[in-house]
Amino acid sequence: MDIISLEKSHSLTQSVWTSEQIRIGERLAAASAGLTLFELMTRAGQAVFEQARRTWPDAHCWWIFTGGGNNAGDGYIVARLAQEAGIQVQLIQVGDGQRLTGDAATARDYYQAQGGVIEQLNSAQGTPDLIIDALLGTGLTGPLTGEMAAHIRHINQSAVPVLAIDVPSGLCGDTGQILTEAVIASQTLCVIGLKLGLLTGRGPDVVGTVLLADLDVQPLLNKELQQMPVASLMHWHELRSALPARRRGAHKGEAGRLLIAGGNQGMSGAIRLAGEGALRSATGLVRLVSHNSHAHWLNMMRPELMTASFPDFSDWAWADTLILGPGLGRDDWAHALFSAALESGKPMVIDADALWWLAKRRASLSEPQPWVLTPHPGEAATLLHCTVAEIEANRLAAVQAIQQQYGAVVVLKGAGSLIADEHNVRLCHYGNRGMASGGMGDLLSGIIGAFMAQGLAPFHAASLAVCLHSLAGDMAAAQGMRGMLASDLLSPLRSLINQDDDYDNTHPKFDPGR
Secondary structure (H helix, E strand, C coil): CCCCEECCCHHHHCCEHHHHHHHHHHHHHHHHHCCCHHHHHHHHHHHHHHHHHCCCCCCCCEEEECCCHHHHHHHHHHHHHHHCCCEEEEEEECHHHHHHCHHHHHHHHHHHCCEEEEEEEHHCCCCEEEEECCHHHHHHCCCCHHHHHHHHHHCCCCCCCCEECCCCCCCCCCCEEEEECCCCCCCCECCCCHHHHHCCCCCCHCCCCEEEEECCCCHHHHHHHHCCCCCCECHHHHHHHCCCCCCCCCCCHHHHHHEEEEEEECHHHHHHHHHHHHHHHCEEEEEEEEEECCHHHHHCCCCCCEEECCCEEEEEHHCCCCECCCCCCCCHHHHHHHHHHHHHHCEEEEEHHHHHHHHHHHHHHHCCCCCECCCCCHHHHHHHHHCCCHHCCHHHHHHHHHHHHHCCCCECCCCEEEEEEECCEEEEECHHHCCCCCCCCHHHHHHHHHHHHHHCHHHHHHHHHHHHHHHHHHHHHCCCCCCCCHHHHHHHHHHHCCCCCCCCCCCCCCCCCC
């Protein structure tokens, strides 16, 4: 069976599913392959055992924590295999192991028949070299009981590696929400198909390295389930084929004209970052329209940027695409600039305070426009008139709700950024905690606008830009995550878009939206 890391693009890492889709799909796929569900459980336990041996070959004492569902059955199979291999095993059962039913009870019986002992946490002795988390998996249905939470706290305080089966216990596999507390895993071995909650919301905080074991049935999942996955995972080496191509004799006007509107008093840095990000993403011409208190010196250190001040500026027709919002503010000047930009009717990226203005006048919007909205969770809450906690409780539902209400492509930023249009959702698994700093969103807006100005349709531009921006952040983090600045991504941006670059003199291989 295949066990793969998400860092290595593979056909199995394209689709992201809900837990219920996987539960239905595994039954159908097992029947199609002529397998019982217990045989599938045995394969899952075997995959976990082999992964543990592969990653921690010197771990000779394993503690395996089991709960009350099928995830417990996986744990019992791992325990039996570990015993057969001469590993010292302590299986710690939360609740009464004799109350297990179905395949989990069968796995328990096989373990006990081999001499395996079921213990409680207060009777466990010694110190483990490795912990296997088989407590809950996708079986989380609400806040944890006190006993379950206590076992999770014990795991997290153990200071030893943890391998979680399918989903770290306490994490919602569908949303990435942690209702009480969750196991903090070193690795998570997801079985059959990727679950959304591993990759967005709080999931990235606790999953460690995510691996996928197909159990030799995952290729049957799409066929038998006959449902679309809830999202698709983006991989840079595949998306980069969508980078806008230039003919050999191209001139700067063919590479796009981008206008960026914002930069109120005291907020010139935001619009400058967006502008430089657009230039480094190969836009031919970039003009910044900002407050007259600083418009004349915004390009002192980057003379390739053109500048103009508002309200003097009125040549909106010059641009192929607009970015509206970086450093915009919420005063009368900002409102006037926002209104003038909207009246231009241009394709647009709307970010930052422009989202606040948009939320205020949503009822008066005309037909959907070729826009990309780029909210972080706070801005998403403003757009949907709810709380940040409600956004983070179900990021997939939030990004889809914004898309439906505003009729635009939506990028919900954060760990596991989501990009949605009316038909599809894409998820970005690149990026790191060092990117939680001022200016990162402005830079992203500049990149999205750059690709739109060069002719990409909004959904393709947003997807390519989010992937590129996040991967550039990962490259910049090689110098250290702490103290990383948005401008540190500019050099990696240029490197990434020039990898194996071939300026075709005829036609690009893949050119969506032209």
